[in-house]
Amino acid sequence: MTTTGHAPGHGPVALALRVLLLLAYPVLSHLASLRDEGRWAALALAGLAVLCLLEPLARRRLWAWAVLVAASLLLFWLGGSHWAWMLLLAPPVVFPLLVAWGFARSLLHGQVPLITRIVQALYARADMPLTPALHRYTRRLTGAWAGVLSLLAAINLGLAMSAVPDGLLAAFGMQPWWPVTHEQWSWCANVADWGLIGGFFALEYAVRSQLFPQRPYRNALDFMRQMGRLGPAFWRDLLR
Template identity: 55%
Template sequence: MSKPTRPPDPGTASAPEVSGGLLMGLRVLLAVAYPVFAHLASARADGGWAAIAMADIVLLLLLEPLLKRRVWALVAVALCLACLWIVSQSRYALVPLLAPPVVFIVLAAWLFGRTLVKGRVPLITRIVEGLYAQGAMPMTPALYRYTRQLTVAWTLMLSVLAIANLALALCAVPSGLLAQLGHPVAWSVTDEQWSLFANILNYGIVGLFFFIEYQLRVRRFPHRPYRNAGQFVQQMAQLGPRFWNELLR
């Protein structure tokens, strides 16, 4: 007599397959949209835009289970949206916006920094190894040293950026942490000035850092598997979702 088969889990039985390209594209779209929504909220002191910005973060974090129609993800989104609507009607409407520029930059710094411990391969080194293997080119000792130093540089730069974001979040008036707690603020910035730095200029600083580093890299290592920045980005994408998922574990 054959054993009875276990009924499929209703939360996963009919879950559709989600392509890596679609998932990445939607994540990029949501990530790009967030600073726009957040800055609009801060510049206009608008709780509605603040709720939209934070809803964008919720969707970004739960995107994959949502696309797979996980019931728990739908419930979580509904609860989060309800909470965001309630907060948007209060004097604390803009306060949640203080967290993402600090939390996500700290997370990015941690992703780089954790690979610098003994026994692990630095994050930039792993990426460059993937690119050079893809182009059938050997890694050199100088390249190993450079990629480790570059991983250190990214860790430090992101850490400083996170500290700056936190300092401005404390000093922002009227929605900063100190002002909301009723503490006097000796040196203050407006909510709009905080947002301009945390939600807009942060991206410019990261982009400038990457641009300067890229110019130094192409001069120091003329023999490389890509000819220009466009081809570099294309080859990074060709490493595939599996590579990036394993890299970030």
């Protein structure tokens, strides 16, 4: 039992740990690429495993701890080979695709677009109505995020195929048409990706501010603060 009223894995400590692990992954992955060191790659992937299993770990689920121990032992063993670095090629492709699917799935008939749900919750907290124009905009924005993340995954897949000497094509004995080094791959997958996402977010916020001046937040910082106040339960259920 907890004394804070938060379910295990969803309190402020768990949120802080999630953010820390999320920020640590690209740093460790980039170090692994710069140093061409499998141990750093294994450490980055181990942190990612903790991030994915954090909720069941906090709930003391035996299967989650068994999976984490098995994954850690496997990564420690792979850390001495090039396979650990090759595994780093997967997350920049898989995770954007999963999130893109979450956005795209919410556009299906009978579903509420994901961005619409977020905006509805923000406006409801301020007791403000969601206009038809804003509803249409949030639906289109949901589709735009699905497209941006899918494009990002496709770019990262192309880079994963072109990496040398341990990329996907090189693993099958094929020479990439446009080879990139580990370091070049990492600057794109671990740094430029976040710049693209941040740039799209900033551009969209500027457009939205012009189109919808009446809104329940004062600026971008207040917007992020208001989103945080929606609570962990809202964000936990958003992509389900």
